[in-house]
Amino acid sequence: MIKNVLEFIENSAKSQPDKVAFVDENKSVSYKGLESHCKSIGTYLTKFNTKNKPIAVLLDKGVNCLEAMFGVVYSGNFYVIIDSNMPVERVKTIFNTLSPIGVITDEQHMQKFDEFKNHCEIIDFETAVRADVDKEKLKQIRGQAIDTDPLYALFTSGSTGVPKGAVICHRSVIDYAHWVTTTFDIDDKTVFGNQTPFYFSMSVLDIFTTIKNAATLQIIPQSMFSFPLKLFEYINEKDINTIYWVPSALSIVANWKTFEYAQVPKIKTVLFAGEVMPTKQLNIWIKNNPNALFANLYGPTEITDICTYYIVNREFSQDESLPIGKPCDNCDIIVINKDGKQAKADEEGELCIRGSFLALGYYNNPEKTSEVFVQNPLNICYPELIYKTGDLVRYNEYGELIYISRKDFQIKHMGYRIELGEIETAVNGIDGIISCACVYNKAKEKIVLIYQSKNLSDKDILTEVVGKLPKYMVPNKLVRLKQMPLNANGKIDRATLAKEYADLK
Amino acid sequence: MEKLLEILQNSKPNIDFTAGHKLIDERILDSLDVITIVSEIDDEFDVEIGVNEIVPENFNSVEAIFAMITRLQND
Numbered sequence: 001m002i003k004n005v006l007e008f009i010e011n012s013a014k015s016q017p018d019k020v021a022f023v024d025e026n027k028s029v030s031y032k033g034l035e036s037h038c039k040s041i042g043t044y045l046t047k048f049n050t051k052n053k054p055i056a057v058l059l060d061k062g063v064n065c066l067e068a069m070f071g072v073v074y075s076g077n078f079y080v081i082i083d084s085n086m087p088v089e090r091v092k093t094i095f096n097t098l099s100p101i102g103v104i105t106d107e108q109h110m111q112k113f114d115e116f117k118n119h120c121e122i123i124d125f126e127t128a129v130r131a132d133v134d135k136e137k138l139k140q141i142r143g144q145a146i147d148t149d150p151l152y153a154l155f156t157s158g159s160t161g162v163p164k165g166a167v168i169c170h171r172s173v174i175d176y177a178h179w180v181t182t183t184f185d186i187d188d189k190t191v192f193g194n195q196t197p198f199y200f201s202m203s204v205l206d207i208f209t210t211i212k213n214a215a216t217l218q219i220i221p222q223s224m225f226s227f228p229l230k231l232f233e234y235i236n237e238k239d240i241n242t243i244y245w246v247p248s249a250l251s252i253v254a255n256w257k258t259f260e261y262a263q264v265p266k267i268k269t270v271l272f273a274g275e276v277m278p279t280k281q282l283n284i285w286i287k288n289n290p291n292a293l294f295a296n297l298y299g300p301t302e303i304t305d306i307c308t309y310y311i312v313n314r315e316f317s318q319d320e321s322l323p324i325g326k327p328c329d330n331c332d333i334i335v336i337n338k339d340g341k342q343a344k345a346d347e348e349g350e351l352c353i354r355g356s357f358l359a360l361g362y363y364n365n366p367e368k369t370s371e372v373f374v375q376n377p378l379n380i381c382y383p384e385l386i387y388k389t390g391d392l393v394r395y396n397e398y399g400e401l402i403y404i405s406r407k408d409f410q411i412k413h414m415g416y417r418i419e420l421g422e423i424e425t426a427v428n429g430i431d432g433i434i435s436c437a438c439v440y441n442k443a444k445e446k447i448v449l450i451y452q453s454k455n456l457s458d459k460d461i462l463t464e465v466v467g468k469l470p471k472y473m474v475p476n477k478l479v480r481l482k483q484m485p486l487n488a489n490g491k492i493d494r495a496t497l498a499k500e501y502a503d504l505k
Numbered sequence: 506m507e508k509l510l511e512i513l514q515n516s517k518p519n520i521d522f523t524a525g526h527k528l529i530d531e532r533i534l535d536s537l538d539v540i541t542i543v544s545e546i547d548d549e550f551d552v553e554i555g556v557n558e559i560v561p562e563n564f565n566s567v568e569a570i571f572a573m574i575t576r577l578q579n580d
Contacts, residue, residue: 223529226536227559252536256556414537462519471535 002174003147005208006073009035012214016188021211023238024062024219031214037067037129041104042074042138044131045123048101051076051141052150054363056095056103056120058082058113061198062219064125066207068104069152069198071128076141077101078150080165081199084109089468094155094163095119097364104128147171153363154201156301157418157473159409161425165363168204172304175356177208179328183309184269184293186242190215193240195225195249196415201301202273205244225249228258235264242269244297246415247277254281259288273297273306275412276403279316286312298324298403301417302372302387303357307331308401323400324393331355333401334386335393340377343394348404351393352376352386359387411440413447416472423447423475426468432456435484437492438475439502448501449475452484477501509571512545522567529565539564546570552577 002008009031012019017032029037045055055072057079059065065081072079080098082091095116102121105113110122151173153165180186186209194217196202210217218238224231231253235243250272253259270285270292277296286294299306310325327333334342335349343349354376361369376384392404409420420438427436427449436451451461458478465474479501485493513522516538520526528534534542543554552574563573 222535223532223561226529226534226539226564227561228556230560248537252540255540256559258556261556459518466519 004073004142004145004170005151005173005177005211006038006070006142008177008208008211009038009070012211016214019188019214020216021214022063022066022217022219025221027063029063029067031211034067034070036133038070038074039133039135039138040131041068041071041125041128042141043134044128045072045075045077045102046134046137046141048075048077048121050101051144053077054080054098054100054153055123056080056082056098056100058084058091058103058105058109059125060084060108061222064106064129065198067129068125072104073151074138074141076145078152078167080153080155081197083197083199083470086470087467088112088115090163090470091116093161094165097162098153098165099364145170147174148360150360154199154301157410157422158368159419159421161422161429162365163422164365164368166302166359167361167363168304168359172357172359173204173208175330176204176304176306176328177212179306179330180205180209181213182329184242184271184295186213186215188214190242190269191238191240192217193235193238193243194219195243195245196274200274200416201299201305202244202246204305205271225252228253228256229262232258232262232264236266239266240264241266242271243267244271244273246274247272247281248275248414250285251278251281254284259284263288268292270294271297273299274415274417277322279320279322280318282312282322283316283318296322296324298401299353299357300387300389300391302359302389303331303353303355304359305357307353307357308333310400321402323396323398324403325400328357331357334376334378335395335401336377336388342378346394346396348392348394350407351389351391351401353389354384354386358385409438411447413440413445414472416470418447418473420447423449423465423469423473426465426473427451427461429468430456430461430464433461435492437484437494437497439494439498441477441502443503446476447473448477448479450479450481450484450497450501452481506567506571508549509546509567509574512542512549513567513570516541516545525566527565528567529561534564542570546574550574550578 013031013035021031021034055077057068069079102123104123106125147170150167151170153167155163155165158164192206194206294312296310297306298308308324310323332354334352337343337349372388376386390407393401396402423438434452485496487493
């Protein structure tokens, strides 16, 4: 019985020590090397003498970042990946909630985050990875670890401006990696072509399925996604045969007519999640890769990554949407209608999830945790949690789940999960803003910011926002109004704004 | 050139495109920016920028983009 994800690395290192585990633009590492580097970092971190505490990792996506992550785990703590492109102010907000013991970073990023020196220890990756391994100490730490100990926390957009950190334990990831392996026939011949950032739950599939199976993870440089032909060249050169990307990335390739110029014949498995996959672009991929398996995966960060899936087994016309399918093995789905009862066969309801994929909760945020991790309303006999996704779904005539819409103001933009409220909070914090609201124009894939201000211009606002929010949350279109429309209750009339700016034009 | 600068400025209002930045190397333009800009360029200059033109060398500076447009117009 596996109780710690480090066993994945250790087992793979034992069976295939020289197999390449992770590769980025600059370096690669074998399983043997990975185990050794992670144990060094882990030993170095034992100087803090803490257990189950958060240690932040602030490094570019790459081999070093992965080694730092597992190094933290060896020390008996859990890791939190911080997007190295995130504005310092947002990092501060996260650190206020998290109070990490330390931040593992490198020279390139150390200056940017210099101001954190006084709040938590700055750990230099290059120093940590050269530490001698203390086998006894690591063995002792491991002996006390259990499978429900935290492995990582991933922060997601918070509607009130404070990001929420979902804490996931070893058990959930071990179960998840098992489901991925069995469902998609992953083995040591699998070569993943990673697209998703490590602060994104989708990367959990790539990383942990790889180490479980002694497979190889190729970290595709971000810039490749701007240049589809170069991307294909890279995929072919690195023998990538399995990809798990956001639909936006797949769509970019399809929209550029890349397949008219080149092919990727080695790709056998195409998985996607994070947002709705447009059927037109999917069909282009299927047409050009008729022997590959395509699957639509669905799930929120709060249940590790995925809870339902649909393997494409029939043709879909351009205006049909793909189902999100059926629950993963060992994962239970309940659809609750607005009366709090189980929805009938084709009735719409909120998708709720039950099982060991569930996060432990939000770190240091009992209020937000109790809002969505609640007692299963169908069980009055013993404590049992379910996670309320806020997604409205129903079953179709094939017994497959169909995604309908959100209950609230959360959107998916380029695959990123964003609470429009977080953007609004950031904008409202700017001096000179009288009022603002955000809507999402799904057809044009633009975040629209409507605002009322006496003196500020679009440029002023954008400059401020860029210093507060990640790039993908920056509004794409700004609309300045003399007066924000209000409804009968004196609140911003979002319905009117949505009609004006969010609907198809 | 002015028309091109206008397109670029509209896509990213808070970047100064006259400052000689290396647009790709400095990660100023990402994949979404490239798509948006190309679509506007196609419309404005009546050219069709195909995927074989979508290479870093053609987008790393305002001059490079302009050279690509000129070349396509003369084809």
